[in-house]
Amino acid sequence: MYKKGCLKLFPGVVFCLLFYGNTILGANAVPTNNLQPGDLILMKSVPGKYHFYHLWPGNGKRADDPLKDAKEYFDNRIKDVSCPTIMVMKPDNPNGKAVIVFPGGGYSYLAARKEGSRVGEWLNQQGITAFAVKYRVPKRKGVNAPLQDAQRAIRFVRGNANYFGIDPNSIGVMGFSAGGHLCALTVHQFDKDSYSPVDYLDKVSCKPNFCILIYPAYLGERGKVSRDFREVKDSTIPIYVAISKNDPDISNVMSYVPILMKADVPYEFHVYAEGKHGTGLGGFPWIKACEDWLNSQIKSSGKKKLTLKLLEVKKIWDKAPHNAFTDLVRFHNRWFCVFREATSHVSDDGALRVITSADGDKWKSAALIKSKNSDLRDAKISVTPNGNLMLCGAEVIHAKPKNKYQSLSWFSKDGYTWSKKNKIGDANFWLWRVTWHKGKAYGIGYSCGANKRTLRLYSSSNGKKFDVLVNNLYDVGAPNETAIAFNGDTAYCLLRRDGKESTGKLGISQPPYTNWKWKDIGARIGGPQLICLPNGQLIAVVRLYDGGPRTSLCLINAKSGKLTEKLTFPSGGDTSYAGIVRHDNMLWVSYYSSHEGKASIYLSKVKLVY
Structure with missing residues (x-):
């Protein structure tokens, strides 16, 4: 779908080419009363709530920054930035893609309105x-502060992809002038931490x-490409370049494009006959061609058929007589798996075990977690908005007693030390699973x-x-076990039923989630867990009963509600109750x-292939 080596000449024209779930990791939200002058200008430059x-952690400044005490100010442009920030701008109908925008300003200031917030509005x-x-x-002398901030920004967005509702494999960078130079550095030096x-x-x-480069500066000097860009580390990264013929940096850009051509990079290069440097969304008509390029990527990714490839299945715990009812989460770069340990499936001595791993x-x-006077069951784990488990x-x-059943919650900052129990929901209502949004x-x-x-519903x-x-x-x-997943603000609920009508249901609702429509999925299920991929595909792991009990990974059609079994995990007998985490495209x-004689805990890895 990309146009390789595309150089377009337009008669009469000249040559043609931040922001918002679950939990924020690695950074602190900036309260409105603590915004710097530049942040306030960005916030006021476009309508909406961002x-x-x-x-950076802590107070947002790096201790090794030689200009960490600089006082930021705004004089038509943002100057003397010592506390870098990222502004999240979320569309009404997100498609799962993200673009990180870097304004220009010759590395002396930031033209952050016309080349930042207004570009975000267009995106x-x-x-x-x-x-x-x-x-x-x-x-800064001796410190490449802009590249440090740019690499950190990409990590921040990708590390919080689930929170922002974006695909971690569809994160682009876009820069203007010096910001274009900075974006090119992220492409050519992603393997070197700054x-x-x-x-x-x-x-x-x-x-x-x-990567999108709009009138990029500093790619070379006097028509000779800079040594920073002479090597292409990954020739699969698509690059879009736009500049005008009379731009002062045109000769340097013209020396850069052959590097992409030689490396067989999927690039698109537009040069316009007339135009000015530093004009943001105006100056020359690059916008339409760039929109077409972006849309071609969105459409091509949307048409890709998803294939699920089972890579590995491993038993990870069997120390209790009966180990069952699992959930899984990734927290502070570690895995945490929770489940019930007991004498048997229906015994009254259940405790909740938490295990952890750095590598899976x-x-x-x-x-x-034990209880002297009760049987603990059905452990579920999640990350709260304030960064706790x-x-x-x-x-x-x-x-x-009259009220025999009570749902509970516990909290932890590290997964090892847990709070006292909290009673949640109503007595005699089994609150099955919690999803944060x-x-x-x-x-x-x-x-x-x-x-x-x-x-x-709570x-x-x-x-x-x-x-x-x-x-x-x-x-x-007789409805009972459920799982909720969100695609944007659309909520989906996968429901188990055990009555005369025993096929599962898919519920669909919009905010404020008080009205739901239900569709039959066409199969009896148990222990449902449900997630939504960035492309909108619903994936469930359930117990299926036809042909014998087994744990299976299934696709669910969001429109019809129908469930399709795609993978069967090694399983049988007493089985299912899964946890699912999407990580590293798996x-x-x-x-x-x-199925091996004793109820044990297993971990499987499934590759997502498009």
Whole structure:
């Protein structure tokens, strides 16, 4: 879909070519009252509600910055930046792609309105989530501060892809003038860190997936390309270049393009007959051609057929007589898997085990949560908006009080030390699983011990106090276990039923999630877990019953609701109850099974191939 070596000449013209879930990692949100002068200008330059984050932990400044005490100010342009930020601009209908925008200014100042926030607004109109970067200027002696900020910005966006609802493999960079030079550096030097790691986010790749250069500066000197750009490290990164014929940097850009051509990079190069340098969205008509280029990428990626390839399945825990009902999360660059340990499936001595691993291969116990007077069941784990782990489950009280069933939550900063239990939801409603979206937790509880089973939808801002959002969400066919996933603001609920009508259901709702439409998925399921890929594809891991119980990975058609089995994991007998995490273009799936004689915990890796 890319036009390789495309040089277009237009008669009468001349040659043609930040921002917003679950939890933010590696950076702090910047309160409105702490915004720097440049941030305030960016916020006021375009309508809408946007969010700002520091690029660096702590107070947002790097301790080794020789100009860390510089006082930022605005004089038609942003100057003396010592506290770099990233502004998140999210479109109404996101398509899963992201572009990180770097304004120009000769590395002396930032033209952050016409080459930053207004560019983000234009990207939003195409469904692209924009991230406008206020990087450090002016240049520092001995420190490449702009490149440090640029590499960190890419890691910040990719490391928080789930939070922002974007595809971590569809993150591009776009720069103007000096910002174009900076973007080119991220493409040609992604394999060389410009700073020492400061936290776990710096283990994330800083390689952009595509690059847009608008009247880029400093690519060379006197028509000879700079040594920084003479080697192409990855020839698969598509690059779009646009400049005017009378731009002072045209000869240097013309010396850069042959480097791309020789390396067989999928580039598109536009040169316009008339135009000016430093004009942002104006100056010469590059916008339409760039929109077409971006749309061709979106359409081509949307048409790619998804293939699921099972790479590995490994038993990771079997120390209790019965190990079952799992969930999985990635937190602080580690894996955490939770599940129930007990004597048997229905015994009254259940405890919740937390195990952890750095690589998914070697696992150790991090915690064991017990109760003297109840059986703990159905561990589920998530990351809260304030960066803590939340473990939830339910207890079956040993005594026989009126309220025998109670849902619970615990919290931890590290996965090893956990808080005391919190009672959540209503008594005798089993709150099955919690999903975080835009700072709120959503979960569905099913009634226990009642003559007729019903579902109740809850929401919470802190995971400790849950309010009823819908009192009777569904009550046909003995509904019980559920999983919720979001695609943008559209909520999907995968539902198990065990009554005379036993096929599962797919629920669909829009904010405020008080009205739901239900579609039959055409199969009986158990232990559902559901996620949504950035391209909108719903993926579920469930227990299927036809032909014998097994744990399977399935695709769900969001329009029809129909479920299609794609992969069967090694499993059988007492099995399923999975956790799913998408990481490194793979699905990591925890589940349990007794097919080898004892209910044990397994971890599988599934490659996503497009």
